[in-house]
Amino acid sequence: MRLHRNLVFAVIDGLSDIFNNDKYADKVVQSLLKRDKRWGARDRGFIAETTYEMVRWRRLYAEIADVKQPFSREDLWRMFAVWAVLRGVKLPDWPQLAKTPSRRIKGKFEELSKIRKFKESIPDWLDALGEKELGRAVWDKEIAALNEQADLVVRTNTLKGTKQDLKKAFKEIEIETDSISGSKEALLLKERSNIFTTELFKNGLFEVQDASSQLVATFADPKPGNKVVDACAGAGGKTLHLAALMENQGQIIALDIYQNKLKELKRRARRAGAHNITPKWIENNKVIKKLHGKADIVLIDAPCSGLGVLKRNPDAKWKLTPEFLDNIKETQEKIISDYSKMVKPGGSLVYATCSILPSENQLQINKFLDSEIGKDFIFVSDRKILAHETGFDGFYMAMLKKNN
Numbered sequence: 001m002r003l004h005r006n007l008v009f010a011v012i013d014g015l016s017d018i019f020n021n022d023k024y025a026d027k028v029v030q031s032l033l034k035r036d037k038r039w040g041a042r043d044r045g046f047i048a049e050t051t052y053e054m055v056r057w058r059r060l061y062a063e064i065a066d067v068k069q070p071f072s073r074e075d076l077w078r079m080f081a082v083w084a085v086l087r088g089v090k091l092p093d094w095p096q097l098a099k100t101p102s103r104r105i106k107g108k109f110e111e112l113s114k115i116r117k118f119k120e121s122i123p124d125w126l127d128a129l130g131e132k133e134l135g136r137a138v139w140d141k142e143i144a145a146l147n148e149q150a151d152l153v154v155r156t157n158t159l160k161g162t163k164q165d166l167k168k169a170f171k172e173i174e175i176e177t178d179s180i181s182g183s184k185e186a187l188l189l190k191e192r193s194n195i196f197t198t199e200l201f202k203n204g205l206f207e208v209q210d211a212s213s214q215l216v217a218t219f220a221d222p223k224p225g226n227k228v229v230d231a232c233a234g235a236g237g238k239t240l241h242l243a244a245l246m247e248n249q250g251q252i253i254a255l256d257i258y259q260n261k262l263k264e265l266k267r268r269a270r271r272a273g274a275h276n277i278t279p280k281w282i283e284n285n286k287v288i289k290k291l292h293g294k295a296d297i298v299l300i301d302a303p304c305s306g307l308g309v310l311k312r313n314p315d316a317k318w319k320l321t322p323e324f325l326d327n328i329k330e331t332q333e334k335i336i337s338d339y340s341k342m343v344k345p346g347g348s349l350v351y352a353t354c355s356i357l358p359s360e361n362q363l364q365i366n367k368f369l370d371s372e373i374g375k376d377f378i379f380v381s382d383r384k385i386l387a388h389e390t391g392f393d394g395f396y397m398a399m400l401k402k403n404n
């Protein structure tokens with residue numbers, strides 16, 4: 001790989017914004033990519049992938065480069081040099097990289113690779129928490145898997161065609177895909193590609209959705225004609241899948257506390273040809289009260305730490321705090337308690353998170369079942385999906401039934 005000066009400068013600018021100005025990596029990368037219209041797919045790929053790699057390995061690289069936050073431009077160049085040396089990239093003859101101590105970098109890497117918090121590049125508190133909640137053997141493997149780059153997976157929109165149709169259509173535009181065992185509608189792209197610009201995407205034939213995330217709506221098992229409340233619908237990743245499984249029949253009430261997310265959901269639903277969705281903003285508690293006892297299925301895709309999706313959002317390692325985690329667990333507890341009231345007698349409550357922590361998952365369910373409202377429910381089953389076992393995101397889902 002040959003390094004190009006303007007691309008590396010863009011990466012350094014981006015990192016300064018992410019690390020020092022607390023900006024979100026995805027937003028920063030999006031805006032970097034708009035900087036120069038002449039950049040082709042390879043250039044854009046370099047900027048996005050290198051920025052994410054540097055975010056993922058921030059602690060390790062900073063330790064090797066012997067630099068501390070806030071990072072000066074010189075510090076960021078030193079961290080970049082660590083990236084280049086460890087990746088075996090030939091260093092160009094630039095003043096910023098002139099004094100790169102390649103041998104020392106490799107030696108320090110060997111040494112730090114013996115200590116998990118450096119090797120896996122995670123804050124002390126998170127490393128301790130992971131080990132406490134999952135046990136050492138599982139955490140060792142899980143954090144290593146969560147540090148790998150995410151695969152690009154799409155979900156076939158079965159409202160518009162079959163998976164075989166989609167596979168064929170991708171092939172026609174020279175995009176090769178594989179099926180994924182256990183995820184019926186999923187296709188894995190053999191190579192990364194900007195599929196958002198394709199006609200297939202514009203015509204709603206697929207959505208980008210991780211294989212684990214695709215298991216949630218299937219697990220909820222909605223039937224055509226059901227009344228389903230998707231209580232934390234966001235921009236509708238699971239809502240659209242529910243609509244497809246319900247063959248556009250029945251009703252999905254898609255709730256969220258943020259109107260802008262529901263606006264995006266509406267746009268996506270139009271593209272997907274999903275017609276049985278009613279987005280409703282949770283403006284106040286009356287919205288929930290009105291739905292008490294009405295739903296065949298209530299899906300709570302709860303706000304969470306996002307620790308199961310570090311592969312695609314490595315930034316969370318640095319943005320997450322113990323205080324945030326405590327608050328989000330309280331929110332989860334309140335949401336399960338309040339929103340379970342929307343389930344009708346005999347109906348189902350499905351709770352899901354993209355976290356791998358038992359304290360956000362099965363322990364929340366146990367707490368709910370032990371509560372006064374929870375006494376009306378029985379536990380049916382749950383699935384704990386770990387990244388090191390599947391290669392995809394970490395997820396949790398539980399199904400409870402309300403007594404008749």
Ligand SMILES: C[S@@+](CC[C@H](N)C(=O)[O-])C[C@H]1O[C@@H](n2cnc3c(N)ncnc32)[C@H](O)[C@@H]1O
Nearest residue numbers: 231232233234235236237238256257301302303
């Ligand atoms: C994990 S995300 C949902 C992702 C979405 N279901 C999807 O598949 O794309 C959690 C969502 O819960 C929403 N949320 C947070 N607090 C909430 C509350 N009290 N009631 C309803 N939704 C809430 C957030 O705005 C966010 O969109």
